[in-house]
Amino acid sequence: MKKLIIFDLDGTLAESKSAVDAEMSALLSRLLATVRVAVISGGNWPQFEQQLLGSLSADADLSKLFLLPTCGTKYYRFESAWTQLYADDFTDAERERIIRSFNEVIATSGVVIGEIWGEQIEDRGSQITFSALGQEAPLEAKKGWDRDFSKRHEMKARLDELIPEFSVRMGGTTSLDVTKPGIDKAYGIRKLQDTLDIAIDEMVFIGDAMFPGGNDYPAKEAGVDSIHIRDPEESKRVIEAILACLGGPKE
Numbered sequence: 001m002k003k004l005i006i007f008d009l010d011g012t013l014a015e016s017k018s019a020v021d022a023e024m025s026a027l028l029s030r031l032l033a034t035v036r037v038a039v040i041s042g043g044n045w046p047q048f049e050q051q052l053l054g055s056l057s058a059d060a061d062l063s064k065l066f067l068l069p070t071c072g073t074k075y076y077r078f079e080s081a082w083t084q085l086y087a088d089d090f091t092d093a094e095r096e097r098i099i100r101s102f103n104e105v106i107a108t109s110g111v112v113i114g115e116i117w118g119e120q121i122e123d124r125g126s127q128i129t130f131s132a133l134g135q136e137a138p139l140e141a142k143k144g145w146d147r148d149f150s151k152r153h154e155m156k157a158r159l160d161e162l163i164p165e166f167s168v169r170m171g172g173t174t175s176l177d178v179t180k181p182g183i184d185k186a187y188g189i190r191k192l193q194d195t196l197d198i199a200i201d202e203m204v205f206i207g208d209a210m211f212p213g214g215n216d217y218p219a220k221e222a223g224v225d226s227i228h229i230r231d232p233e234e235s236k237r238v239i240e241a242i243l244a245c246l247g248g249p250k251e
Contacts, residue, residue: 008207009041072188073126171215186218
């Protein structure tokens, strides 16, 4: 019997940069009535507020919900209000080196990006994220830009050469996330293991980037039973199956 269900956010619980829909919100509320739930995503805290918390139903049991933004480099739990337990932020020198390397790769990789909506490079404190088409790009444009991951594979390979002391992972539909080495979703899962006293084999992880180089892959490498889904619609069917197995509340 699993004691903790862990999700990615973008592409798993919601479409990229979009809020969870009403059906997903209802399913998560039912899940929280039955078992503890964690969400680990490359997005920063404001993205969690906008995409997840702002759409959860008022009766959702937040005391069973644990949130780890920026691939687990930050950790929040609900204690009458949302409280940050830790954040592994970059130093100024590290931040400057990573941003400089991103700019070099953008200029020299040969990858055609096209139209850009908003900022491409976002400093999330404990993670630097590159969004190829910009932070405000429409979903349809993002979905079509790098379907086979080849563009980001090329850019990641170059970043691995330029900043080997950092971890570079693909996330979302157009993004690359850089964190400190060893600070990824596996690190977040170990934090959950320690703080919640739940063994790895009592967890399950659900995500859409469960491939080598994807930012969900470290969860699988950590030994967590993992379910690779295509999109939020498939996640809903997985949650329904989990609820049936756990004997969760009906609709």
